[in-house]
Amino acid sequence: MKGIAVTGMGIISAIGSNLEEIYSSLISGKDGISYPEILATNHTNLPVGEIKLSDLELSEILNLPKAHFYTRTALLAMHAIKELLKKSELAQFPEDTGFISGTSVGGIDKIEAHFYDFQDIVEYRKYIQAQHPGFTTEKIAEYFGLTQTVTTISTACSSSANAIMMGAQLIESGRLKRVIVGGSDCLTKFTLNGFSSLKILSENKNRPFDNDREGLNLGEAAAYLLLEAEDCIKGKPVLGRVKGYGNSNDAFHQTASSENGEGAFQAISKAIKKAGILSSEIDYINVHGTATRNNDLSESVALKRIFGRNVPDFSSTKSFTGHSLGAAGAVEAVFSLLSIQNNEIFPNLNFDTEMSETGLTPVTNFQKKKIRTVLSNSFGFGGNCTSLIFQKDA
Amino acid sequence: MRKLYINGISSISPQNEAIFKGSTPQQYENNILPAQAQDYKSLLQPMMLRRMSKGVKMGLFCAKKALDEAEVKIPDVILVGTGQGCMEDTEKFLSNMLESEEGLLSPTSFIQSTHNTVAGQIALDLNCNGHNMTFTQNSVSFESALIDALLQQNDQNIKNILVGGVDETSNELTGFQRLDGQIKKEGHRNLELYSSQTSGTIISEAAAFFALGSEKLKHSYAEFKDVEIINSLDEKILESRIENFLKRNDLLVSQIDAVILGKNGDIRFDQYYDQLQNGMFSATCQLGYKHLVGDNNAISSYAFWLASKILKEKKIPRIFKLNALNCARPRNILIYNQYLGRNHGLILLQDL
Amino acid sequence: MSDLHTELKKSIIEQLNLEDMEVSEIENDEHLFGDGLGLDSIDALELIVLLEKDYGIKLTDPNQGKEIFNSINTMADFIEKNRTR
Numbered sequence: 038m039k040g041i042a043v044t045g046m047g048i049i050s051a052i053g054s055n056l057e058e059i060y061s062s063l064i065s066g067k068d069g070i071s072y073p074e075i076l077a078t079n080h081t082n083l084p085v086g087e088i089k090l091s092d093l094e095l096s097e098i099l100n101l102p103k104a105h106f107y108t109r110t111a112l113l114a115m116h117a118i119k120e121l122l123k124k125s126e127l128a129q130f131p132e133d134t135g136f137i138s139g140t141s142v143g144g145i146d147k148i149e150a151h152f153y154d155f156q157d158i159v160e161y162r163k164y165i166q167a168q169h170p171g172f173t174t175e176k177i178a179e180y181f182g183l184t185q186t187v188t189t190i191s192t193a194c195s196s197s198a199n200a201i202m203m204g205a206q207l208i209e210s211g212r213l214k215r216v217i218v219g220g221s222d223c224l225t226k227f228t229l230n231g232f233s234s235l236k237i238l239s240e241n242k243n244r245p246f247d248n249d250r251e252g253l254n255l256g257e258a259a260a261y262l263l264l265e266a267e268d269c270i271k272g273k274p275v276l277g278r279v280k281g282y283g284n285s286n287d288a289f290h291q292t293a294s295s296e297n298g299e300g301a302f303q304a305i306s307k308a309i310k311k312a313g314i315l316s317s318e319i320d321y322i323n324v325h326g327t328a329t330r331n332n333d334l335s336e337s338v339a340l341k342r343i344f345g346r347n348v349p350d351f352s353s354t355k356s357f358t359g360h361s362l363g364a365a366g367a368v369e370a371v372f373s374l375l376s377i378q379n380n381e382i383f384p385n386l387n388f389d390t391e392m393s394e395t396g397l398t399p400v401t402n403f404q405k406k407k408i409r410t411v412l413s414n415s416f417g418f419g420g421n422c423t424s425l426i427f428q429k430d431a
Numbered sequence: 432m433r434k435l436y437i438n439g440i441s442s443i444s445p446q447n448e449a450i451f452k453g454s455t456p457q458q459y460e461n462n463i464l465p466a467q468a469q470d471y472k473s474l475l476q477p478m479m480l481r482r483m484s485k486g487v488k489m490g491l492f493c494a495k496k497a498l499d500e501a502e503v504k505i506p507d508v509i510l511v512g513t514g515q516g517c518m519e520d521t522e523k524f525l526s527n528m529l530e531s532e533e534g535l536l537s538p539t540s541f542i543q544s545t546h547n548t549v550a551g552q553i554a555l556d557l558n559c560n561g562h563n564m565t566f567t568q569n570s571v572s573f574e575s576a577l578i579d580a581l582l583q584q585n586d587q588n589i590k591n592i593l594v595g596g597v598d599e600t601s602n603e604l605t606g607f608q609r610l611d612g613q614i615k616k617e618g619h620r621n622l623e624l625y626s627s628q629t630s631g632t633i634i635s636e637a638a639a640f641f642a643l644g645s646e647k648l649k650h651s652y653a654e655f656k657d658v659e660i661i662n663s664l665d666e667k668i669l670e671s672r673i674e675n676f677l678k679r680n681d682l683l684v685s686q687i688d689a690v691i692l693g694k695n696g697d698i699r700f701d702q703y704y705d706q707l708q709n710g711m712f713s714a715t716c717q718l719g720y721k722h723l724v725g726d727n728n729a730i731s732s733y734a735f736w737l738a739s740k741i742l743k744e745k746k747i748p749r750i751f752k753l754n755a756l757n758c759a760r761p762r763n764i765l766i767y768n769q770y771l772g773r774n775h776g777l778i779l780l781q782d783l
Numbered sequence: 784m785s786d787l788h789t790e791l792k793k794s795i796i797e798q799l800n801l802e803d804m805e806v807s808e809i810e811n812d813e814h815l816f817g818d819g820l821g822l823d824s825i826d827a828l829e830l831i832v833l834l835e836k837d838y839g840i841k842l843t844d845p846n847q848g849k850e851i852f853n854s855i856n857t858m859a860d861f862i863e864k865n866r867t868r
Contacts, residue, residue, distance in 0.1 A: 481799070536832070537829050542825060
């Protein structure tokens with residue numbers, strides 16, 4: 038089994054508006070963590086991974102008519118998918134292309150902005166449906182003329198990793214030939230205040246896997262992959278393959294991860310089994326690594342349970358982007374594919390001291406290394422744990 | 432290909448499950464229909480129950496009942512379709528945040544506002560480590576979960592799949608749907624939904640869950656055959672899409688014994704159903720359910736419940752009928768639903 | 784029992800939705816977490832909010848909560864010493 042071919046990708050995040058910009062930030066160690074300027078919040082002391090383009094600017098880039106009603110999550114997604122389309126050399130997506138989008142926030146930005154306006158101001162009522170994440174997906178689908186299999190996965194911070202997994206399964210089962218998978222989430226007051234109420238936001242730049250980590254920085258991003266069946270590839274370059282995947286529920290707590298990292302352990306095990314590889318074949322792990330006390334410890338324990346003393350090179354790229362929630366899995370899938378293509382490991386920034394409990398040290402400097410197989414982890418609220426394995430083509 | 436049998440079912444809706452046995456239907460007039468009260472304490476622990484919104488309660492309660500009927504303790508997979516998700520908690524956190532202008536906020540409602548709260552709580556309650564997914568795609572949320580059920584059963588190790596649909600209502604957020612034309616402006620009697628000449632529909636809260644298994648049991652209900660979702664489609668090609676779907680399952684239109692339609696009394700979009708009623712299914716027994724249980728993003732799970740009951744008990748209660756045709760021995764049932772002319776879903780069930 | 788003890792019990796029942804519980808059912812020295820009342824880490828966060836809202840006490844490190852929220856007695860002691868309102 039070769040795995041499902043990835044034949045296109047597109048991305049926007051706090052470290053760049055396209056693949057080239059993002060790659061250049063990753064190799065030069067330039068993070069995208071700043072104080073909020075676009076998001077209108079009182080919490081100006083909380084660093085975020087914000088994309089410094091307003092909704093209006095994004096709309097102009099996308100040539101949208103003035104009176105549109107796209108949510109910010111949709112705008113970011115459209116920006117990313119447009120890049121994917123452009124680079125795929127397709128004029129437009131073929132009619133049978135499926136679309137599976139992961140999102141946690143959806144269109145909450147529009148609901149929080151207009152909650153008190155709906156009663157009196159008729160023009161804002163077009164956003165009433167935005168509470169429902171599928172509305173955002175539908176608007177994106179409309180923009181690209183995707184009319185067939187279109188759905189939304191919303192499993193908090195593993196949403197887009199799950200979308201990638203489902204896309205791979207749809208192709209494997211023969212139900213689809215071609216599918217756009219990934220996810221998008223924008224910064225909102227709702228999520229910033231929510232994570233703040235959970236006391237897991239850091240007032241400094243996030244420090245994944247560090248003993249003195251203080252919490253996460255919220256981010257925003259969109260990233261999508263094009264997956265295609267073998268008979269659609271026809272000599273097109275294959276960027277990498279979705280070789281393995283697995284989802285498991287921690288079944289421990291609504292938000293916290295278990296001490297033994299059971300969900301993570303099972304998700305990684307499933308992905309390795311599906312890929313039909315040995316754990317020792319994994320060259321690099323793009324860890325979930327949110328930089329909360331709880332996640333990083335639980336994830337370390339799971340890694341040690343899987344790999345024993347030989348934990349492969351790993352890093353959390355959330356130190357660059359912040360935690361873009363539902364989009365994170367797809368963002369890190371793109372980073373994993375960049376690692377594979379370029380034989381490079383992007384560093385875990387802001388790391389100083391290893392965790393006393395597990396003593397694991399991430400890769401802290403940009404590194405050249407032969408990379409064939411990458412494991413990418415995404416864990417979310419509700420105990421939702423997903424692991425994906427990407428591999429070099431052939 | 433392995434088969435998927437419906438081995439346990441449970442529904443909570445504005446109607447009692449006994450409506451299938453001919454009990455008098457509940458009547459509503461204000462266009463937002465509440466689910467029937469349940470003895471939640473009989474199955475859910477009080478310490479868990481205290482934080483649960485209606486949707487979580489309904490979902491977990493139905494999940495446990497369906498699994499119980501199928502004699503499954505822990506399923507291998509948990510799949511939930513919920514369009515609006517946990518609206519009550521979303522609304523609670525949102526309004527507290529706006530009123531306090533981002534002041535000091537209590538975290539519980541934020542935690543519970545994520546769309547996968549129901550699926551997560553079921554996993555937590557059952558201590559189930561299996562594949563756990565939540566789909567939120569308007570009127571095909573439940574259908575999307577069914578697609579995943581078909582994908583997961585490709586894995587030979589998967590024996591039992593829990594799949595369900597749930598949607599709750601909340602004061603403000605559901606109320607807004609009166610403003611944008613989703614809910615009918617004038618109060619409308621639910622039982623007279625189909626004679627409505629106005630736009631909009633009646634909205635409800637409901638849940639229905641199913642234990643699907645790869646093994647047939649003595650008391651299995653039916654076989655779940657296939658599902659398809661189509662995001663947008665011209666009315667003109669609806670019939671040919673349905674024909675293709677049936678063909679894929681080696682069936683002709685004439686072999687469909689009953690068609691369950693998601694007609695919701697919205698004159699702007701009911702023509703999709705009218706066309707089927709007057710066209711390809713004019714000689715088929717036609718059923719409706721939204722005059723009883725209203726509409727919401729996961730309500731096709733109620734149609735799935737209804738089809739399961741019909742195929743097991745081999746009878747069709749009159750209250751669901753949209754035409755006068757009878758069907759002595761229902762074998763194949765097709766479910767078709769859409770909302771606002773988008774997100775079309777097709778589901779096929781077959782008797783055993 | 785002081786007024787503060789009763790007040791605390793009332794707000795805990797209300798804030799944590801302990802619907803079926805009466806003030807008289809919570810003992811002053813009973814463990815609030817684990818095998819006592821059975822509260823969990825989400826409740827701990829709610830109690831932090833309660834301290835700040837009702838008594839003007841800001842806990843910066845959630846880990847501090849462990850000792851403070853041991854029982855109604857320990858909570859009341861801590862509040863007496865640190866309250867700003």
